[in-house]
Amino acid sequence: MPASRKKAHQLACVIVEKTIITDTLKQRFVIEKEFAHGGFGRIYSGRQEDSKEYGKIGSLAIKIEPHANGPLFTEITVFQRILTLQKLKDWIDKKKISHIGLPPYVSSGLFTYNGEKLRFLIMPRYEKSLETYRIANNGVLDMHVTLTIAKQCVDCLSYMQDHDYVHGDLKADNILLASKNEYSKCFLVDFGLARLAKGNVDKPDKKRAHNGTLLFTSLDAHRGCAPSFRGDLEILGYNILYWLCGTLPWQKCLQKPEAVMMEKEKFSKELDKNIKRLLQDEYVSFLSQLFKLAYETPYVNKVDYGIVQLIFNQVKILPSSSKSSNSLSTKGKENSKKLTAGEKANIRNISSSTSHEHEGNTEDLGSIKSTHESPAPKRRKSDRIVSQLLKKASDSSRIKNEKSLEVDSSNGNNKKSIRQPDVASHKKNFKKLEPKFRAGLKSTAKQNASSSRALLVSSKSK
Numbered sequence: 105m106p107a108s109r110k111k112a113h114q115l116a117c118v119i120v121e122k123t124i125i126t127d128t129l130k131q132r133f134v135i136e137k138e139f140a141h142g143g144f145g146r147i148y149s150g151r152q153e154d155s156k157e158y159g160k161i162g163s164l165a166i167k168i169e170p171h172a173n174g175p176l177f178t179e180i181t182v183f184q185r186i187l188t189l190q191k192l193k194d195w196i197d198k199k200k201i202s203h204i205g206l207p208p209y210v211s212s213g214l215f216t217y218n219g220e221k222l223r224f225l226i227m228p229r230y231e232k233s234l235e236t237y238r239i240a241n242n243g244v245l246d247m248h249v250t251l252t253i254a255k256q257c258v259d260c261l262s263y264m265q266d267h268d269y270v271h272g273d274l275k276a277d278n279i280l281l282a283s284k285n286e287y288s289k290c291f292l293v294d295f296g297l298a299r300l301a302k303g304n305v306d307k308p309d310k311k312r313a314h315n316g317t318l319l320f321t322s323l324d325a326h327r328g329c330a331p332s333f334r335g336d337l338e339i340l341g342y343n344i345l346y347w348l349c350g351t352l353p354w355q356k357c358l359q360k361p362e363a364v365m366m367e368k369e370k371f372s373k374e375l376d377k378n379i380k381r382l383l384q385d386e387y388v389s390f391l392s393q394l395f396k397l398a399y400e401t402p403y404v405n406k407v408d409y410g411i412v413q414l415i416f417n418q419v420k421i422l423p424s425s426s427k428s429s430n431s432l433s434t435k436g437k438e439n440s441k442k443l444t445a446g447e448k449a450n451i452r453n454i455s456s457s458t459s460h461e462h463e464g465n466t467e468d469l470g471s472i473k474s475t476h477e478s479p480a481p482k483r484r485k486s487d488r489i490v491s492q493l494l495k496k497a498s499d500s501s502r503i504k505n506e507k508s509l510e511v512d513s514s515n516g517n518n519k520k521s522i523r524q525p526d527v528a529s530h531k532k533n534f535k536k537l538e539p540k541f542r543a544g545l546k547s548t549a550k551q552n553a554s555s556s557r558a559l560l561v562s563s564k565s566k
Contacts, residue, residue: 114170116146117220124153125166125224127213133226135166144296145169145176149229152210158228164210165229171214171221175296180225182295183209186267195263204263205256205279205291230291231284235276243350247387247419249287250347253279254340255416260292261336262409265301272297272331273316274339276347299331306403314361319352323372324403326365333406338398345391349382372399390419 123135132153140147150166152158169176189208196204210226234253238245245253257274264271273294282289297316306329313328314321320342322335346352354367371378375392383391393415401407 114173115141115144116168116170116222117218118146119148119168119217123217125213125215127211127226129211131211133164133166133211136162144173150226158210163229164226167225167227168222171223173223176223176225178298179295180212180223182269182298183212183225183227186264186269191267192263195266199259201259203256203289205260205289206263207291207293227293230280230282230293232281233277234279234281234287234290237281237285237287238276238347245347247348250344251416251419253287253290253347254344256290257292257340257343258409258412258416261340261407262412264298264336265333265406265409268300268302269298270301270331270333270336271295272299272325272336272339274336275317275320275343297331301331301333304330304332304404314365318358318361318364319355320346323365323368323399326361326368329403332403334398334401334403337401337407337412338395341391341395341398344394345379345382348387351382353378353382387419390415 118138119135121136125133125135127133134151134153136149136151138146138148146168148166148168149162150164151161152164158164167176167179187206187209192204192206192208196202207227207230210228212223212225214221214223216222257279261271261274271292273296274292278292278294280291280293281287282291308328310328314326315328315331316322316325316339320339322332322338324330324332324335324338342352353371354364357363357367372395375395376388379388379391394412397407397411397415
């Protein structure tokens with residue numbers, strides 16, 4: 105089991121079915137069966153009285169915690185500030201996409217039950233968590249499933265960054281599927297660790313070191329820094345690797361947070377070599393570039409999600425020809441290395457977090473429909489473009505740091521601290537590279553369209 109966490113919150117009392125709660129707008133909600141609970145609170149299914157949208161039994165998830173608990177208060181604040189239905193719709197229209205995997209805010213409030221003051225948050229209810237399916241799938245997911253879900257996570261993180269927030273606890277437990285056994289639409293939930301990251305200062309605090317889910321948390325969090333934009337991308341990278349492999353190099357030392365941090369630091373220094381130990385060669389470049397962007401983005405800066413999209417667009421994975429191409433499979437995949445008996449035993453024990461338990465259903469896993477056979481991805485020119493962008497960004501940061509050290513030395517200051525490059529300088533360097541970056545995006549889009557037409561012609565001729 106992972107190391108025990110520092111702070112335990114009180115668990116709410118059990119609420120009897122058919123209890124009615126009322127929010128500040130006098131909307132009435134009916135509490136139904138409890139379907140999940142964690143260290144902080146209980147989660148019930150529910151419905152809204154006199155509502156067409158949420159009047160159906162079980163259409164809502166109602167999270168309840170004691171009033172004194174902090175995590176649900178934090179989560180409600182995030183929902184009210186950035187997850188209103190209108191804000192989500194506006195962003196979808198702006199980005200010209202069809203879906204954003206973030207749940208809309210429905211309601212929240214306070215009520216007293218058997219003398220205990222409780223806080224509640226209401227959101228739409230979704231299906232089981234991705235973690236449920238990962239475990240049923242021998243602990244791994246194939247590349248097509250992984251990329252489909254990861255791309256949706258990228259949109260979620262990009263949305264939150266646009267609103268100056270970070271999530272801080274992305275993992276399969278906190279990703280819910282919109283419908284049973286389908287992964288084409290999923291939702292990132294649990295905002296108990298989400299924070300405003302605008303104005304972050306790189307100031308480690310030992311009291312909050314290693315915050316988050318230890319297996320996936322970022323190096324910034326290990327150091328005790330406030331959650332960062334780059335940290336969310338780093339956490340996504342660890343999850344992608346974990347979904348494909350079923351294991352991570354530091355999984356064996358989860359009882360020792362400092363040891364986990366050291367293993368992640370070692371991993372970051374020889375990315376290609378360490379990723380090759382876990383994955384087939386054709387996926388190494390894609391993940392290596394993703395991690396490099398996360399590691400090389402300055403702590404105070406926002407992530408360039410345009411480059412992230414370009415990195416993802418390099419990997420060409422064709423869906424299976426099965427009728428239900430977005431269904432999940434219980435079969436193990438060949439794109440990851442085989443798990444040892446010890447690793448299999450560990451699969452269910454790595455999701456401990458300081459945030460809420462996932463909102464996933466606790467029922468047994470239902471039947472899963474079809475499989476994916478994922479061909480190897482094709483290499484593209486954009487691979488080289490991304491590498492050049494990352495190298496130039498890294499070089500500019502290094503040169504800036506060296507100049508800072510020279511100034512310190514000339515002033516008689518021999519401290520070996522490396523300053524963060526200033527934000528304006530970093531943005532200026534990226535502006536110079538923007539034409540090449542945009543050209544790379546267009547080139548990739550054309551190649552994707554060409555490949556799709558060729559495949560269509562080929563399938564028709566057959």
